[in-house]
Each structure stands twice: as C-alpha cells, then as structure tokens.
Amino acid sequence: MNVNTETSGNSLVIALDGRVDSSNAAEFNTALENATADSDLGVVLDCENLQYISSAGLRVILTTAKSLQSSQRKFVICTLSNPIQDIFVISGFDQIINIQGSRAEALATMEA
C-alpha cells in the first residue's frame, strides 16, 4: 500500500495505491493522518490504483471522513473500481461521502 499526496488548486489530492486490509489498516490510518495534518485544505482520495480494500480499510476511511467533517473540510473519493464501488454502496458510504467518477470531477466539486 502506498499513499502519495500532492496539492492541486485548493485541494490535497491523496493517491492510494495497492491493497488495504487488516494487516496494514493501521499504517493506512497513520498515512492519512500525516497527509492531512498541518493543512486546512479539502481532501480528494483518488483510488484509481487501489486494488483491494476490506472492512478494516473502510473503517479508516470512515474515521477520516468524520474527522474532516468535524473540522469543516471537504472530502471527496474518486475513481473507484467496480467491485470497490459496490462495497462502498453496500456499506452505505455513498450516502455520507461524496464519490466522483474521476479526479477531474472530484476537483470540480472542490471548486464549488
């Protein structure tokens, strides 16, 4: 699992790569905390290269969404593969997290 962060306009874009399961969920959580600390920008989590995520990883995403909301920062997730999009929907995350099809669409919602 890899997390790469860059700034694009008024957003932090975090590109997540690889697999997230119980063996590295704690590491994923720390990586997201580090990536989003020391900034008040909105966050785009780009999952284009995310191959796999289990509920251990979904917990980290929910924790991050709650923490960003409590500091009034936007949070958008984009470019989910079909099976991952399915588990986000089954988990009801699509009702509480803004999910976009591409990074461009995600960044467009950050401008609004």
Added chain:
Amino acid sequence: MSATRSIHIDLGAPELPRLAAAVEEMAEIEGWMPDLAFQIQLALDEIGDNLVEHRAQAQSTYMKVTLDSQDQAVTVEVVDDGIAFDPTADAPAADVTSALEDRPIGGLGLHLIRTLMNKVDYRREDGRNILTLVKHRTP
C-alpha cells in the same frame, strides 16, 4: 472445470495473507471473473479477521478453509474450533443509513458477506463452527 483446495490457518500466527494468495491462484486456474476473486477474498478476509480478533473469547485455535470451484458456483467452507457462534443469527445488524457524524465505525464485515454472497449457511458439528458460502460464477 473444477478445483478444490483446503488451507489450514493457525489463528495465533499472521497467516491470513495465505488465504488471499490461495484465492488468487484458484481464480487464475479456474478463470474466475476478477470481481468474483475480489468478493471471495473479501469474504474470507472478513471471516478471518473476526476469528483472529475474537480467538481468545472464542477459544479457537485454527480455521480451515476449503475452496471448491465448479462451473456454476464457488463454495467456500470455513471451519473453526471455537465456541458456538452463528454469524448468520448472533451478529448485530450493520448501520448503513445514519448520518456521517452518527455512523458507528466497524460492524460492516458480515453485512458485506451476506450481501455479496448468494448463500450463507451455518451449522455446528462435532464441536466446530461450519460456515458455508456460495457465490454464483455469473452475476
């Protein structure tokens, strides 16, 4: 085509990644659609995580997973030696509807399994929990 394979996992050791590897191998041999391999891996991960997390209370030491891939469906049997626990009846329902600030963290694993699999059956036999999952090859 068909293939069967069993994997024995020591719950006290970090052995769960062996399950994902076994699923990938079978998916390749049997020509599973990528989404099917993903869903079987996810189901096994969720069951394995629960067994590892609760192994002290459940007094369980191992899980034995049997993957059986047939033309129409994949059947996954998970046996463990812990105290009786029926995840199809004894686990609380997941909250997938409340607002972000009220949404509880966790509890999604079994909900994912129940939704993704076509069939989930539990039985207790000879002091073991036996969970059987069936997933059709074509959606």
